[in-house]
Amino acid sequence: PxxxxxxxxxxxxxxxxxxxxxxxxxxxxxxxxxxxxxxxxxxxxxxxxxxxxxxxxxxxxxxxxxxxxSWLPFSHQQVFELLADEQQRCQLEILSNGGSLHEVAHIANGSH
Structure with a gap:
């Protein structure tokens, strides 16, 4: 880690x-x-x-x-869920100019 x-x-x-x-x-x-x-x-x-x-x-x-x-055609809750779900986060790679997004560390900070 x-x-x-x-x-x-x-x-x-x-x-x-x-x-x-x-x-x-x-x-x-x-x-x-x-x-x-x-x-x-x-x-x-x-x-x-x-x-x-x-x-x-x-x-x-x-x-x-x-x-x-950037305007995203989603509710704020849908955007939060997309960011919080590591399996779906790759859908945001289009916004990172072709770069790959990956989690470096996860620190639990409450229920979310």
């Missing part, structure tokens, strides 16, 4: 929580943030924004956030 000890699992969960929190904070629109489309095309859904990092304990500098959206 990739994650060998309970301490490593705990550290991985803490790291993933910090990453998710930072990601959500960076993509959350605020009055001071404006998003710029990388193209004038209406089909292009890639947008970027920048902000200065002023959080204590973090390196100073500029944070560049880029997002892209």
């Amino acid at each position: 990739v994650i060998r000890t309970p301490e490593a699992r705990t550290n991985m969960m803490k790291l993933s929580q910090r990453m998710i929190t930072a990601f959500c904070a960076n993509i959350s629109a605020s009055g001071s943030q404006s998003w710029t489309a990388l193209s004038d095309s209406t089909d292009d859904t890639v947008r970027i924004t920048t902000r200065k990092n002023t959080e204590p304990g973090q390196p100073s500098g500029v944070i560049l956030t880029a997002v892209s959206t």
Whole structure:
């Protein structure tokens, strides 16, 4: 296994929580943030924004956030079930530019 000890699992969960929190904070629109489309095309859904990092304990500098959206013709529950089911997850490979998706580690975190 990739994650060998309970301490490593705990550290991985803490790291993933910090990453998710930072990601959500960076993509959350605020009055001071404006998003710029990388193209004038209406089909292009890639947008970027920048902000200065002023959080204590973090390196100073500029944070560049880029997002892209994809519309899936499914309900949010169907998408969750697709992501959660390792046997069906290969259906998402078309979204990974031909790359293969595989689970590196599984950490149980509640009933889901």
